[in-house]
Amino acid sequence: xxxxxxxxxxxVATVQSLVHVKSMTVGYCHKLTEIVRTxxxxxxxxxxxxxxxxxxxxxxxxxxCLCSGNFTFDFPxxxxxxxxxxxxxxxxxxxxxxxxxxxxxGGKLWKLEGDLNATIKRMYTVKVGFIGLMNLSLxxxxxxxxxxxxKSLQILDFRDLLxxxxxxxxxxxxxxxxxxxxxxVQPDHLEVKHSxxxxxxxxxxxxxxxxxxxxxxxxxxxxxxxxTSFYVGSCTFQCELLTRFEVLNCPKMAxxxxxxxxxxxxxxxxxxxxxxxxxxxxxxxxxxxKQL
Numbered sequence: 001x002x003x004x005x006x007x008x009x010x011x012v013a014t015v016q017s018l019v020h021v022k023s024m025t026v027g028y029c030h031k032l033t034e035i036v037r038t039x040x041x042x043x044x045x046x047x048x049x050x051x052x053x054x055x056x057x058x059x060x061x062x063x064x065c066l067c068s069g070n071f072t073f074d075f076p077x078x079x080x081x082x083x084x085x086x087x088x089x090x091x092x093x094x095x096x097x098x099x100x101x102x103x104x105x106g107g108k109l110w111k112l113e114g115d116l117n118a119t120i121k122r123m124y125t126v127k128v129g130f131i132g133l134m135n136l137s138l139x140x141x142x143x144x145x146x147x148x149x150x151k152s153l154q155i156l157d158f159r160d161l162l163x164x165x166x167x168x169x170x171x172x173x174x175x176x177x178x179x180x181x182x183x184x185v186q187p188d189h190l191e192v193k194h195s196x197x198x199x200x201x202x203x204x205x206x207x208x209x210x211x212x213x214x215x216x217x218x219x220x221x222x223x224x225x226x227x228t229s230f231y232v233g234s235c236t237f238q239c240e241l242l243t244r245f246e247v248l249n250c251p252k253m254a255x256x257x258x259x260x261x262x263x264x265x266x267x268x269x270x271x272x273x274x275x276x277x278x279x280x281x282x283x284x285x286x287x288x289x290k291q292l
Contacts, residue, residue, distance in 0.1 A: 001133065003029045008037040012047055012071070022077075028059040038069035039115040046072040046080065056082040057089075064094040065260055068265050073097065083120070091117045108147065135163040149177070156208065163189040170196050171251050174203040178211045188215045188241075193222040200258070204233025218244040 006029055010018075015036055026035060035057075036047065052242055057063065063086055066073060073093040081098075083089065083103045096116040104110045106123050113119055138145060149172075164187055166175060167241070172195060176184075176282055181202060192201055201221070216239045221227060227250045237257060247253050 003032075005031060007031050007033050010071075010214060011037045015047050017154045018052075021049070022051050024052060024084050025053040025056040025058070025062065027056070030061055031060075032266045033058050033062050033066050034063055034069075035063075036067040036069075038056060038067060044070055046074050046165070048076070049078070051186045057086065058082065060086055060089070062088060063089050065091050066096075070094050075101070076099050081116075083123070085164075089135070091120060093117075102228075109278070116265040136161055137165045137167065138169055138265040139167045145171060148172065161187055163187060166190070166192040166195055168194050169198070170194075172198055173199045174198060174232075176202045178202065179205070179206045181211055181213065184213070186215055187213070189218045190216060191218075191220040191222075192224060192227075192268065194224070195227075196225050198224050199226045199228050199252075200230070200232040201227075202231045202233070202237075204235060208222075209235050211235060217241050218247045220244075220248075221250055222246070222248040224250050224253075226252060228252045229255045229258045271283070 008107075009026060009029075009032065026032070054074075055078060071093065072095045074097045076097075077100060078098050079100050083102060084106055086106075098112075098116050101116065102112055104112065104116070104123065110119055111125055113122070115278055138148075159183060164184070169175075175195075175198065177190065190201070192198065219230065219242065220231070245256075
């Protein structure tokens with residue numbers, strides 16, 4: 001633990017001598033790039049951790065894999081694997097064999113699907129795969145949907161996200177809380193479609209007084225049968241650059257916000273929209289009224 005000068009932990013020969021080791025924890029070694037050092041003799045015999053039952057890897061910010069060599073790693077008795085805080089770990093090893101391992105713990109329990117590498121890859125994608133991402137279609141990531149409103153979402157980084165598309169997310173009653181909105185710094189396009197259980201896009205929680213989406217210019221809501229409003233809450237909510245607001249086939253949609261800001265003495269829509277959007281909404285409502 002905390003060996004900051006080590007780039008690897010053991011040699012292949014050392015592993016073969018660890019025949020009685022049942023538990024291993026490696027943590028907070030900031031220069032560690034691999035656990036088992038690649039040997040230069042060209043041999044590719046299987047590397048066997050013959051008694052290891054518990055392995056924990058935590059806080060290894062440079063760890064890319066267990067070993068960079070082309071070795072088969074065999075963990076015949078490994079039953080518990082914990083990996084946490086691993087921003088560069090994309091694969092475990094070239095060909096891992098873990099016949100007794102059924103799940104991996106990393107923020108939550110991940111059921112082993114395929115081999116261990118496939119599971120590590122899924123964890124990596126959900127954990128850090130959104131750094132630098134500019135467009136996100138949530139329906140493409142079922143694991144992310146399942147944990148969308150849990151604390152595990154805090155590990156994600158959406159600082160560069162410009163567009164958020166939601167489609168067929170029928171398990172979500174709402175999309176965002178105000179605390180989640182604060183992490184969405186730059187989006188200019190938000191689209192929600194065919195999410196039948198959603199009754200609001202943004203739901204207030206906590207004691208925030210003001211929330212701003214400074215660059216949001218387009219909102220499209222389509223075929224959300226239970227949607228009643230875009231925002232539910234009472235804090236001051238601003239999206240002053242909004243120029244396009246489309247609502248299609250949302251029969252219960254009655255208001256943009258269920259309540260107006262508590263700090264406003266009058267219901268002032270300019271706190272929410274630019275003049276272009278107010279004009280657009282008035283034309284839309286008048287057009288619908290004439291059709292009645």
